[in-house]
Amino acid sequence: MNVFGTVKTSINTREAAARYGVEVNRHGKALCPFHNDRNPSLFVDNDHYHCFACGEHGDVIDFTAKLYGLTLYDAAKKLAYDFGITQDKPPDKAMQEKLNRKSEAQRLRENEKLCFSTLMEYMKLLQTWMVVCAPRTPEDDVDSRFTEACHWLSYVEYLVDTLIGGDSYERNEVIEMLMTDGKLQKLQDYLKKHRKERSYEQEER
Ligand SMILES: [Zn+2]
CATH class of the missing domain: 3.90.580.10 (Zinc finger, CHC2-type domain)
Known part of the structure; x- marks a missing residue:
């Protein structure tokens, strides 16, 4: 045989x-x-x-x-x-x-996890800014973090929702979009910077 x-x-x-x-x-x-x-x-x-x-x-x-x-x-x-x-x-x-070498599907699943955790962190940050940085009176200067939250929050929520409830085609689209042109990496760097700033703020208190 x-x-x-x-x-x-x-x-x-x-x-x-x-x-x-x-x-x-x-x-x-x-x-x-x-x-x-x-x-x-x-x-x-x-x-x-x-x-x-x-x-x-x-x-x-x-x-x-x-x-x-x-x-x-x-x-x-x-x-x-x-x-x-x-x-x-x-x-x-x-x-x-x-x-x-990892199989294509394994790689995709890892990327999905990474995209999800990064988007979740950004979403929570924006949700906090939406409340904490909102102008208290009409005369207040508008905090740029509040502007950013107004601009991006619903889009980021939509992406998170898609990763949670979308079919595999829709989820792949989000992952691919984030993996293109280093978008995910840039977002991660951005979040890291804010994590540092927040830890300084806490030390000052
Ligand atoms: Zn299959």
Whole structure:
């Protein structure tokens, strides 16, 4: 039997998924690593997997190949090695690097978390400014932080709402927008600066 046959008959897709960091629940469902999944849409059975959201489908070798961006042959070799059914040498260095790379969906999920926490912090800051920096009388000079809150708060709230309740397409749009031209990084730097200022203010009190 060649490596494909050996791997397919001796390695369970569910075990391989678990081994490669895809947690399968007792109903055989998992968060799909091939799209930005929020509710488990991936069904993993003993000899195949199928995603009801993005349509990815195949056997244990397809799964591993897709997850790590390998050819089917390399995926079969990796499985054989990882599950101890081959005496062959371990995957070489170039392949090892490939194996360490994160899948597209993992990267997307990390970016989403980062976007969400950053937007939440900015939203809370703006909400505070909206109240604390509001002019008390019509004669007061308008605080620039109040102006900023008036200008941006509802937009930032809309972005947060989208990340909470939007479908994967809408959420991806927000993430992509924030990751373009270093917008997220700029916002993070901006928030960091304000965090420092606020800690000085507290020291002065
Ligand atoms: Zn999927």
